[in-house]
Amino acid sequence: MDEHEVLVRRFEADRPRLRAVAYRMLGSLTEADDALQESWLQLSRTGVDGVGNVSGWLTTIVGRVCLNLLRARRSRPEAPHAVVPEPIVDPPDGVDPEHQVLLADAVGLALLVVLDTLAPAERLAFVLHDMFDVPFDEIAPIVGRSPAAARQLASRARRRVQAAPQPDSDVVRQREAVDAFLAAARDGDLDALVAVLDPEVELRASTAGAAGVQVLRGAREVAGAALAFATRVPYARPALVNGTAGLVVDGHVSTVIGFTVVGGRIAALDILNGRRSLGG
Numbered sequence: 001m002d003e004h005e006v007l008v009r010r011f012e013a014d015r016p017r018l019r020a021v022a023y024r025m026l027g028s029l030t031e032a033d034d035a036l037q038e039s040w041l042q043l044s045r046t047g048v049d050g051v052g053n054v055s056g057w058l059t060t061i062v063g064r065v066c067l068n069l070l071r072a073r074r075s076r077p078e079a080p081h082a083v084v085p086e087p088i089v090d091p092p093d094g095v096d097p098e099h100q101v102l103l104a105d106a107v108g109l110a111l112l113v114v115l116d117t118l119a120p121a122e123r124l125a126f127v128l129h130d131m132f133d134v135p136f137d138e139i140a141p142i143v144g145r146s147p148a149a150a151r152q153l154a155s156r157a158r159r160r161v162q163a164a165p166q167p168d169s170d171v172v173r174q175r176e177a178v179d180a181f182l183a184a185a186r187d188g189d190l191d192a193l194v195a196v197l198d199p200e201v202e203l204r205a206s207t208a209g210a211a212g213v214q215v216l217r218g219a220r221e222v223a224g225a226a227l228a229f230a231t232r233v234p235y236a237r238p239a240l241v242n243g244t245a246g247l248v249v250d251g252h253v254s255t256v257i258g259f260t261v262v263g264g265r266i267a268a269l270d271i272l273n274g275r276r277s278l279g280g
Contacts, residue, residue, distance in 0.1 A: 070120035126157035174245035193223035
C-alpha cells in the first residue's frame with residue numbers, strides 16, 4: 001500500500017467526524033462537503049509526515065477551511081443570515097450511523113440558528129471545544145489567538161447558546177404542536193393557528209442554493225402566511241428534521257419545514273425549499 005492510499009484511507013476513516021465538525025461550523029451539508037474537499041486537497045499536498053495525532057491534524061485543517069468560509073460569508077451583502085440552516089431529514093427506515101454522528105449533541109436547527117449569530121472565531125472555538133473536546137491549545141493557532149483568548153471566545157459563545165430559549169426535548173410534545181399547526185392550516189382557522197404559535201414566533205424561509213432569507217415575525221403574521229399553506233397540507237408528511245418533529249412537503253420541488261417548539265408552542269419555523277438533505 002503506497003503513501004497516497006494510506007492517506008486516503010485515513011481521511012475516509014475520519015470523514016464522518018470531520019463532516020460533523022464542518023456541518024456544525026457551516027450549517028450546510030453542501031458547504032460541509034465543499035470544506036472536506038478543500039481540506040483533502042490541502043492534505044494531499046502536505047501529507048502527514050511528522051504528525052503525531054493525525055485525527056487532530058485533520059480537524060485543524062477542516063477547522064481552518066471552515067473559518068475561512070465563514071469569514072467570506074460574513075463579507076457578503078446578505079450576511080449574516082444568507083440561508084436557512086440546511087436540514088438533515090431522517091430516512092424512512094431509521095437513523096443510520098452517519099446520521100448518528102451528524103446529529104450527536106442535539107444539533108437541531110434552533111442551535112444552528114444561534115450558532116449563525118456568532119462571530120466566526122467564536123463559533124469555531126465553541127464547536128471544536130464544547131462539541132468535539134478539542135483543547136484550547138490546539139484551537140488557539142487556528143484562530144490566531146492565545147489559548148486563554150480562545151477560551152474566552154468559547155465562553156462568550158456558550159453564554160449566547162445558553163441564553164437562547166431551550167426547545168422542548170419531548171418529540172411527542174413537539175409532534176402535538178406540529179399536528180395542531182397542520183390541522184389549523186387545513187381548516188383555515190386563524191385563531192387556532194395563533195394559539196399554537198408563540199407570540200414572538202419567527203418564520204425563516206429560503207431556497208436551497210440561493211442567497212437571502214425571507215423572515216416573518218409575530219403570531220398573527222406567521223399565522224396569516226400559514227393559511228396559504230392549506231392547499232399543500234395533503235402533501236405534507238411527518239419527518240424528523242435534525243432530530244425534532246418536522247414536515248416534508250412533497251411536490252415538484254420538495255420542501256422541508258423544521259419546527260422549534262418551546263413550552264408547547266411553535267417558536268420558530270425554518271423552511272427550506274428545494275432542499276438537498278441526507279435521507280428523506
